[in-house]
Amino acid sequence: MKNLDVKVLDKIVKTTIATVEKSKTQLFDIYEAAKVEMEKVRRDVERIKSETADAIFKVDEFEKKERRSRLRLMEVSRNFRKYAEADIKAAYEDTNHVQLELAMAKLQEQNLRRQRDDLELRLKALKNTVEKAESLVSQVGAVLGYLSNQMGAVVTQIETLQASQIFGAKIIRAQEEERRRVAREIHDGPAQAMANIVFRAEVCERLVDVDLGRAKNELKDLREQVRVALRETRTIIFDLRPMTLDDLGLVPTIRRVLETIKERCSIFSEVKVLGEEKRLDTYVEIGLFRIIQEALNNVEKHSKATTIWLRIDFRPSVVSAVVEDDGQGFDTASASGNESFGLMGMRERINLLGGELTIKSEIGKGTLVFVTVPLKE
Known part of the structure; x- marks a missing residue:
């Protein structure tokens, strides 16, 4: 072969x-x-x-x-x-x-x-x-x-x-890239912060007997550094597996992702939920979340959009999601034969869920991603 x-x-x-x-x-x-x-x-x-x-x-x-x-x-x-x-x-x-x-x-x-x-x-x-x-x-x-x-x-x-x-080969390469990315983020973020915290803690320990006022100021800075390290650690954990997905469900987790995108690159978003919001089977929630997350990542990285419109429709036998942006769009015909790992991953996940994925885009007219996943009766 x-x-x-x-x-x-x-x-x-x-x-x-x-x-x-x-x-x-x-x-x-x-x-x-x-x-x-x-x-x-x-x-x-x-x-x-x-x-x-x-x-x-x-x-x-x-x-x-x-x-x-x-x-x-x-x-x-x-x-x-x-x-x-x-x-x-x-x-x-x-x-x-x-x-x-x-x-x-x-x-x-x-x-x-x-x-x-x-x-x-x-x-x-x-x-x-x-x-x-x-x-x-x-x-x-x-x-x-x-x-x-x-x-x-x-x-x-x-x-x-x-x-x-x-x-499969792309998955292996992506896994290695993801591990390197996580390792780099931990090394440059929480690891550096913790090393600095250890050093500042030693400084505070020495200043307690010498200059109590300065020791207090150092402790305040130390507390702020601990908060920053904790925030960076939580961000890394959220990227790996958002705990809100298990605790609160799909919609709150996606809102959190959109807030993060807004903080990073000032892309505004509108979220509309149709039907009765409900918890889904774990594998459906995580699969659908990863598909929507990848669509949002593509908007953030490639679209140059200013607004994202997200609609999630809960029905008794199916759940659907639409991610639309006002970005630069792309030619789907020329891109179909050279899909990125992200798009291939989206299609692979939707196949595992037994659903359908449709991507519509035109240059200068933005992109629309439509996802439908059947639910067990």
Whole structure:
């Protein structure tokens, strides 16, 4: 799988399907040609049968005529004194003429019968060819349909598997990046503050016996530093897993995120809750929160927006959320093939929740993210 090129496989599949399609076309041409030839031979058979019947009737007529002429010749020959020489000669010539015509009619009948038999054998062979060609066209059509469906599904599955592998690799890289980010934030924030607190505590300890007033001032500064360290620690904890999500639910936690965004980059927000706000299953709340959080992060980082509109609609069987901004937007067509990890993560989460995710955006007209998640009855 590592060295498998989906494009090469797709080309092989398409070439195979095209070859089978070409074979089907050629078979259909053979079927049509055989069918046309069969119809032509059938007409010839009908014509020859009609001519043969006429020839048989003609032979019968000549045989009757020949019998009458022979009887006439016998009568004239026996009574030669009664008939003149001219009558005898006429009777003889008439008999020869009738016999000649009878022979020619019989020869024509034989030829027509032979042509009829040959054409009937040929018609039978053509019927067999047409039936086989028709059956082959049907079978090749069925095979072509099967190949189109199954091979297309195989390529899709391979693409899905490779996409999953790529997504898995991105997840690992993202996890490492997240760990580095958290480590850096702890090192630059609470860790530095705590180190400074330890140092200031030692200073206060020494000043207590020397300068009590200065010691009190140092303790005030120390208390403020502890508050700053605590606030930074809570911010890091909130980014990792907001405790308000477990304690208060989805909407209060999202309001907290929006307040933080406003403090950081002055993006104002409006939140509207429709339906009866309620607690959701834990996996639904965290999944939906992460999707909305990622949408808000994208607004903060990329949109250059001034306002965010957020609407959450609680219904008995579904919960939906809309995140809309008035930022610069982007071209969804060009971005669809090069999605960031954040967008891929949003789609992966919505797939796990069995919901739907729609992103609409135009350059200069902002972005709208619409999320729908079904709820258990």
